[in-house]
Amino acid sequence: MALQSSGQISLSDLASEFQDTAPYSLKSYYRKAGLVDSDIGGTITAPTLGTGGGKPVTSNFGNISGLDIQSPSEKYNYYVQIRGLNGQSPGVLNGSRNINQAGTLTTYTTRWHNRSWLCRLQGWGTSMVRETDISFSCCKIGQVSSGRLSWEYSNPSGYTQNPYYFTIKIVGKHRTSPTGAFLTGEHWYTLRITRSNNVPGQAEMFRKDGYPGNPGASSLATGGTSTVESGIYYLYDLDLTEAEFYFNANQPNTSSAVFNFYWGSGGGTADPSASDSDENPDVYNFINNSGADVTIGDTVLSDGDSADFGSTSETTERLFDLTCVVNQSVPESGIIRLTDLYGARKT
Numbered sequence: 241m242a243l244q245s246s247g248q249i250s251l252s253d254l255a256s257e258f259q260d261t262a263p264y265s266l267k268s269y270y271r272k273a274g275l276v277d278s279d280i281g282g283t284i285t286a287p288t289l290g291t292g293g294g295k296p297v298t299s300n301f302g303n304i305s306g307l308d309i310q311s312p313s314e315k316y317n318y319y320v321q322i323r324g325l326n327g328q329s330p331g332v333l334n335g336s337r338n339i340n341q342a343g344t345l346t347t348y349t350t351r352w353h354n355r356s357w358l359c360r361l362q363g364w365g366t367s368m369v370r371e372t373d374i375s376f377s378c379c380k381i382g383q384v385s386s387g388r389l390s391w392e393y394s395n396p397s398g399y400t401q402n403p404y405y406f407t408i409k410i411v412g413k414h415r416t417s418p419t420g421a422f423l424t425g426e427h428w429y430t431l432r433i434t435r436s437n438n439v440p441g442q443a444e445m446f447r448k449d450g451y452p453g454n455p456g457a458s459s460l461a462t463g464g465t466s467t468v469e470s471g472i473y474y475l476y477d478l479d480l481t482e483a484e485f486y487f488n489a490n491q492p493n494t495s496s497a498v499f500n501f502y503w504g505s506g507g508g509t510a511d512p513s514a515s516d517s518d519e520n521p522d523v524y525n526f527i528n529n530s531g532a533d534v535t536i537g538d539t540v541l542s543d544g545d546s547a548d549f550g551s552t553s554e555t556t557e558r559l560f561d562l563t564c565v566v567n568q569s570v571p572e573s574g575i576i577r578l579t580d581l582y583g584a585r586k587t
Contacts, residue, residue, distance in 0.1 A: 242531060242585035246327075249578050258586050269568040269581060280304055280587060281534070281562030286524055286551075288315040288558075292342070293383045294479060302562040305587045306530035312523055313385035314478060315503055316379055317343040321357040322350065323378040341559040343381075343503075365394065365500030379485045384412075386503035387522065389475040390440035391481075393433045394498040404487055404499050405455035412481030416447065416472045422548065428452055429472070430460045433499050440502065447473040457488045477523050522557050523548045531583075535563040 243249065243257050251264040258275040260268060269276050284302040290294060290313045301309040319339040343361040350357050357366045357379075364379055393404070408429040415422050428448045437443035446460075446467045453463035485501065526532050527546040534541045537552035537560070553559040567584045570576070 241582050241587070243581055245583045248469035249581065251578070252356050252579075254581055254584075257584065259510045261473060266576055266578065269570065269584075271572045273572070276567050276570050276584060277586075278567060279563050279565045280585075283559060283561050286558040286560060287311050287314065292316060293318070293385060293393050295480070300587065301526075302529050302560070302564075303587045304562065304564050305585065306528070306532060307534055307562075307564070308529070310525040310527070310529040312525075315361065316451070317361065317381050317503060318383040319343055319348065319364070320348075320380040320382050321378075322380070334510045363499065363502035363504075372577060377487055381483045381485075384481045384483055384503065386478045387476065388504045389478060390502045390504060391431065391433060391437075391441070391443060392440050392471075392500055392502075394500045397488075401433050402458065403434040405458070405460050406433070406456050407452055407461050407486040409451075409484040409486075410475065410478070410481055411483075413477070414481055415453050415476050416469060416474075418476055422477070428453070428465070432460055441473045443473070444470065445475075446470050447472060454486050455488045464494060470509050475584045480525070496559075523550050524558075524560075530564060532564050532566060537561055 348359040431445045433443045447469035448465040450465045452461040452465045528541045552561045
């Protein structure tokens with residue numbers, strides 16, 4: 241808390257702010273003399289991630305009064321519903337099936353024809369037979385916090401296997417590159433996954449300027465929309481978003497075809513077998529109401545502003561270099577007056 245900026249000020253006020261002990265001397269309050277710093281901050285480790293979709297706020301981060309930091313949620317998702325339309329064969333989903341449970345490492349499984357539909361913390365997908373009369377299906381997921389969403393065709397065997405076509409709706413904060421601008425609100429994507437796209441990062445996604453419609457059995461949906469961004473191979477830093485995946489499963493005379501979507505790390509592997517220990521988003525929201533500009537790494541966050549930052553260290557997660565320049569009106573030597581300490585601060 242800074243000292244007052246006008247009015248009566250005393251040595252005891254200075255001693256209280258800068259934790260001085262009697263006897264007091266005004267010369268003890270020269271800048272850089274030990275009690276009064278010229279900047280505050282340092283290299284600070286951010287708090288741990290929130291749990292269960294929570295995003296806790298830490299006040300006065302880095303010992304800078306008025307600088308708050310909001311932790312991202314740990315990797316989290318909540319599977320809401322799966323839907324299939326016009327399914328008639330035994331065991332084929334027809335209509336909606338509510339899940340309403342958080343994804344966990346314990347797989348949630350529901351029957352899909354003679355195969356399974358899997359919903360879990362690390363990802364979701366189907367191992368299904370394409371010889372169904374179902375027109376299209378949907379998987380709806382809420383409260384998604386994930387550093388990176390990836391996708392692949394998981395079973396490229398020698399049988400007849402045609403591509404999968406998807407229409408995907410993402411609602412909420414996310415971005416299409418590791419350092420790109422964040423998108424908010426509702427966004428629609430289309431995606432084609434072929435049997436040759438058998439590792440993440442190969443199948444291209446397209447961002448559309450509106451709802452393109454449901455995908456066809458052998459084509460991407462267009463719906464009179466235009467592509468506003470191409471060359472998307474992952475989605476990054478999903479922050480409590482909602483996601484809906486629509487795909488067409490009506491292709492007779494094809495065989496088992498497996499696809500998977502993986503919730504993973506923004507900077508690590510997309511391997512679905514990877515452990516969760518390094519699969520969390522690491523983007524923190526900084527809110528600066530400190531009364532001064534704060535430099536985070538090489539970026540200045542002005543007083544009154546907020547912005548998202550990842551670790552400023554190339555090797556260590558959750559580590560931030562902070563500098564807040566303060567007490568510039570306090571002399572380092574020579575004449576010093578009590579009024580020179582107006583607005584001076586320890587933190």
